[in-house]
Amino acid sequence: MSVVGIDFGAQSTKVGVARNKGIDIITNEVSNRSTPSLVGFSARSRQIGEGAKTQETSNLKNTVGSLKRLIGRSFSDPDVQLEQEYNSAAICDVNGQAGVEVSYLGKKEKFTATQLVAMYLTKIKDITSKELRLPVSDVTVSVPAWFSDVQRRAMIDAGDIAGLNVLRLVNDTTATALGYGITKLDLPGPEEKPRRVIFVDIGYSDYTATIVEFRKGELNVKATACDRHFGGRNFDKALTEHFADEFKEKFKIDIRTHPKAWSRSVAAAEKLKKVLSANPQAPMSIESLMEDTDVRLMVKREELETMVKPLLERVTLPIEQALAEAKLKVDDIDHIEMVGGCTRVPAIKDAITKFFGKNLSFTLNQDEAIARGCAFACATLSPVFRVRDFAVHDIVNYPIEFTWEQSPEIPDEDTSLTVFSRGNVMPSTKILTFYRKQPFDLEARYANPDMLPGKVNPWIGRFSVKGVKADANDDFMICKLKARLNLHGILNVESGYYVEDMEVEEPVPEEGEKKDGDAMDTDANGEGQPKKTRKVKKQVRKGDLPIATGTGGTDQAVKDTWHERETAMYMEDKLVAETDEKKNELEGSIYELRDKIDGVYSEFASDDEKEKLRAKLSATEDWLYEEGEDTTKSVYVAKMDDIRFIAGPIIQRYKEKVDAERQAVLKAEEEAAAKKRAEIEAKKKAEEEAKKAEEAANKPAEGDAEMKDAPAEGETAQGETEEKQ
Incomplete structure (x- = not known):
């Protein structure tokens, strides 16, 4: 199982993977660590990533960029109209969504931005699986913090169409903060003052400033501010x-x-x-x-x-806004971490340095920090990898309110409530309580539409609560709805149920009562005393309430259709690539054999064979540059087989001689090596024998040593005689 984090950028995309006890940024098919975020179309196939970049200038009207900035938007959105300045492809309306009209396979076609992103993610999936040599399914994908609910849903949909299971959509700067904090071993403890870091991320098309508080094992996003048109x-x-x-x-x-x-x-x-x-x-x-x-x-x-x-002049505005929302001063910030390619511009660095009055920090890789953070986020959600526990508490960027029709039986009932305020921790769950006698509907929308990017529709979803009715006494049913803002930042009413007020008995705690886990109280005789109880009213869950949901996401039937279309286009692209490969192989073989038939193959072919091969090569070459310019893979394979039929015996003879020569060389090398080993052994043996002979020659005889040490026998006898006289 692979762990993959995708930094989906406006200009290019980086992919981080967890392996070798760390995070690696993988390279694409041309060994680049980033892949252009472009999708191109031609009369034969699609070109995505590097292929689209290569032919961008010659195929401007059919090459689409700004994928991240188009997804989940309507054609009428002024931000979408602005993207036309950065795209030569015609941006158009596709069933209410922003999309493009391009020439593909010789005819005009329209694709939604969701489809375009799915095409691009399919390519990223392909690159990653080839690098890892594993199938890729579970991923995390980065999105700008300013993405709305409908944009986030569209990203999830694009992942589904591409066959990816998006475990989490993570905000760009939150991913950066995770990559920064999870590797730090010196973060303050729970009772200490947190380390406050502002992450200034200025990329190709937008600018985000996020203030994060770090403690050991957790990060808390305190405020985020964005400028969507600064990059x-x-x-x-x-x-x-x-x-x-x-x-x-x-x-x-x-x-x-x-x-x-x-x-x-x-x-x-x-x-x-x-x-x-x-x-x-x-x-x-x-x-x-x-x-x-x-x-x-x-x-x-x-x-x-x-x-x-x-x-x-706008450089410090998002920073000022983030500080104001977090209720912090410049002096409260401990570090200023700069990421994003545009933070290399000296004028930007100077302005931010002057604003804070302290040095900026560039400890993170400015281009790859988000991808690394995404890979860490994926690893924490994967059962395969063990990662240091690190809690991520992001925040709600746009306040969300629920509205509903007033109940006829409750004339003074409020009909709206802001359930998730700006700055609330995310993910988050809230329980809404309604008193009703019949089914009812409620809608979720953004409470402050002016904060949204461009002219995004503030409507999020409509939820119809079924199965509601008055009880036997014609009293209200107490309805509970669980509203959740999930890991992706997407809102859903996950479930509904109804409760009844019932009297239940519960034990009454006595003064000095022992805590749970202590031995049971006993009386003087050692017998247990009965506990005192009291009756209290509690709400008890009695049953579920079905909920029909309508949101801004793509219908499942439409997604299935788009998935089938994407699969078909992918297979077509693959066939075209394989066809080009066979065509290039055929062309290369023609030139190679023509050169070798008069060279290394010359002595292995008769004049008749040479003539036949030359004629075949010439005929195939003429065909290749005329009617064979654009044909099917099977035809190129057949032409290659025809050439191999004639050239095969010649090549076989050449290989047999080369193999024989190689075997002869190997045998000669083995004999030479054996001879050398024998010489070394003989020389070593001779040296050992010479050494032994020298040691024997230098060793004195045993008898000589005794005569040299003892006096002569005659002298000893004479001495004894003299002493006796």
Whole structure:
């Protein structure tokens, strides 16, 4: 079972996986650690990710970006209209949802943003499973904190269509905070002052500031503030607008009228922005931009900062808003963690440093922090991995209220209630109580629509409570409804039931009574005394109430249809890829055999065989570049088999000789090695024998030693004689 966290970004996506006792960011098919968030369409197939990026400039009208910013939105939303500025593909209305119209397989087709995200997630799933060599199912996916209920439901739906089980939608900065806190071993204890960190995340299209309090084993989000239209692409656009004016004045070309020239200028502006983050000035050069005109400019960092001055004036606003909501001052913040590619811009760093009056912290990987946090979030929900216990308490960003029709029997009844206030901990469950004699409906909606992104419909869902009736005495039925804001930040009325007020007996605690677990009280004779009881009124659950739910999510039947369509398109893409692979294999074989038949294969083929093979190769090549330019996989395979039928015997002879030569070389190497081992053994043996002979020659004889140490026999006798005289 795999553990996968997906940082679904507006420009690119990173995937973190739990393995090797840590989190790895995986690479895609071209070994990049991030995959462009693009979906492209052509007359033959789809190109997703790197493939879409490669052909983006040549296929602008059929390449779609801004996937994250379109999902769950209506076409009439002003934010959706704004995305047309960053997309050459035509954004349109698809059954009330934002979608695109593109040319696919030679005809015009419309796809909703939910379908587009599902296509992209299918590609991410494919990349991940190939890297892990495991099937991928359970994932966590990051979303902006400003996503509404309908946008979150659409993300879950897209995951379902892609065959993914989304365990949790986690807010971008909350994922970053989890990745930061779960690895820290020095967090304060429960009774100590918490460590307060503000995470400033400025990415490609939006900006989020989140204040988080850390204690050992938990994080609590205190406040989140967002600017949905502040990011790297806004800097790119400002630069491109500047280029457009310069080009018109200096080179007499208007890139605003030429989509491809505009697209190439945006790409050049992005590269220039990155260079200017590290250098005071940089050149910008594009060859044959438009009307065979080459353009070149030199741009200084100060000029860029002047172009984006209106943006820079908004840098500290989300931070100020977050501090105000958390009721904290600048001095209360212990660390300022910067993440997101746009936080590399010097002017942004300077403005935030000046605001806090302290150094910024860059301990996290600015590009991959969210993906790592998502992988940690997935690991904590997985039964396969053991992860340090770490509780995540996120907050509600938009207040949610319930409204209902007034009961005829209760004329002064309130008809609305804010159930989840802004800043409430999430996930969260609330029990709503109603007194009714007949079935009733209630609706959930956002209490303050002005806070929502763009013009998102504040309506969340309608819930019809069935099975309600008066009791035998024509009294109200007491109805209890369980409303839950779940891990994803999605609202549901999960269940309903009714209760009755009943008298029940419960024990009366006596003064000095021993606690549970102590020995039973006894009287003087050691016998147990009966406990005193009292009758109290309590609400006792008597039965369930069915609830019919209508929400902003996609109908199951529609989802099933989209899933079937996605599966069919995926198989078609796979077949096209395999067909191209066989075509390339055939083309490569033609050139390889033509070269080798007069080279390494020459001595293994007769003149007749050579002539037949050359003729076959020439005929196949002519076919390949004419009617064989676009055909089926099976035809390419058949053509390859025809060539192998002629070339096979020649190649076999060559391989047999190569194998024989290899065996001969191996045998010679083995004989040489054996000979060398024998020589080494002989030399070693000779050395040992010589050493033994030398030791024997240097050792004195046993008799010589005795004569040298003892006096001569005659001398001893003479000495004894003299002593006796």
